[in-house]
Amino acid sequence: MAASDHLGPRALEAQAVLAQLPNTPGIPKPDPILVADSVVRRFGGLAAVEVDHVEVQRGSITALIGPNGAGKTTFFNLLTGFDTPDSGDWTFNGRKLAGVPPYKVARLGMVRTFQLTKALSRLSVLDNMRLGATNQRGERIWTSWLPFTWRSQEAAVTERARMLLERFSMLPKEADFAGSLSGGQRKLLEMARALMVDPELIMLDEPMAGVNPALTQSLLQHIKGMREEGATVLFVEHDMDMVHDISDWVIVMAQGRIIAEGPPGAVMKDTAVIDAYLGAHHDRALTESGESLTAGAGDGQ
């Protein structure tokens, strides 16, 4: 296993760099891989996402947290091209991504997973993995029916798929239909499949949701492993404890805006965050509605 409970050199480096930054929302990072400016997405009159400025440091594990309905997944969809914002600009590795279709975003090295796991049920686990490899000659219709044109590349793709399955302890399942896997195994498969694309930035939408505690630990190790191999990880989560464990930097969203960011320890003490996120539970009656809960977040800002 690439990662252990001890912090690897890249983790230490990322945390050392980030520790010097002030904890202001929208603070510029020394080496950003992803920069978003004034990204706005409205559904009717409601602004689901209204992000003025945010940057993600290269080589870090950055968590995007916030209460339900904060706009985290919508922001993810916008950044990866699966949804179109009303306005805004964002760049990946300095390249403007507004208007770029989602498949091109993935090819550029920014690959996402989904909150509701999308294992391709009636494909084998190995085929799910092989689908992730880019630039396959056999995927072009003109040469696909001539196996000799793609056989050697297919062998290389398969070998890489098996190595990744091995790393995610999924190799014994390679011949099974992905639809026969458990929820946690599907999360693992989706993560491993995303790595087949060779991403520079991997964006995980609630990788730990619905996964049992034992598997969660192994998922966390895999996420750390990705960072140690040079990838940047941005993930959505709403469980603060989980975030505290693995992230180098935390960005907090509420009501579509970035309300705080900083190292996990500092963010958890931030009053705006506590108001938006944790506050409502312990000192309010349970009968109060969710609206008043998020309204508190706005006041906190």
Place this chain on the structure above:
Amino acid sequence: MDFGFVLEQSITQMIGVTAIIYCLAAMGVNMQFGYTGLLNFGQVAFVAVGAYSVGVIVVTAGLSLWLAIPVSIIASVILALILGIPTLRLRADYLAIVTIAASEIVRQLVRSIALRDVLGGANGINGKMGQAFHDLNPFPADFKMPFLNYTRQDLWVVIVGWTLVGLITLLVWLLVRSPWGRVIKGIREDENAVVSLGKNTYVYKMQALILGGLMGTLGGVIWAVAKQSVQPDNFVPDVTFFAYTIVLLGGAARVFGPIVGSIIFWFLLVFVGEFLNQAIQAGWVNFLEPTDIGPIRFILVGLGLMLLMIFRPQGIFGDKKELALDGR
């Protein structure tokens, strides 16, 4: 009651010209729906394009049949593009609505009075449009089949038709086991997942639509060549639904599914019809008139298919375990 005749008729039809036409249409549906998950409910429009290309080029324009075949292919690709460009960005059920409407538009267009000089209106196009093909028939003029009721012409069409089916089956087999086939099956399972892995799914869906449409168009060409007559009301949506029935009968996303499905479908349909016919003539069944046979055989075949869907929903070749995974 001549049971031998019933059986002979059934076997003649189950591998006959009509079975070949429906097999080709069903192979197209299998490519679009079975492998890619595209609900093309307008497959009959592609069949009509094939048949009318032959009719228009050979009879109306007086040109060669060998020109009609490439023209039919080009027309089929154009139809697929017209259908696909606006609808393939939509969700699957919208494609179904648009394609069924498009197939009816094609039928109304070919029977329209305004285009009667070219397309023949409601009477369609009649004439020796398949002559160039039949001239190549290697069987002697006085040829008689020892068994099965094929005319010399039908036998020639059947032999060439099944050869064509065999070649296309080989192509489909090569395609679906390639990485290209993996991508389209992935699209069937979850398009967004495939997009997130960097594939331009729109292009793949278009390729599958064109390819499946071309198979239907070849069925239409065989239709025109074998029957030497094309009429607009041959191309009703029922043809599409029979093609879907054949795919489900054989097993969706199975290479040999449409072949076996088509053979069984036509065997059952003809067998039930001929059997009832004989039974009425022999006086076994006295509450039916010979004119009732048409609807009754469809009722009985429909019943049989319902039982199949209940007890073997995966079709002949399907894998029940695989079908159970559908709930994702």
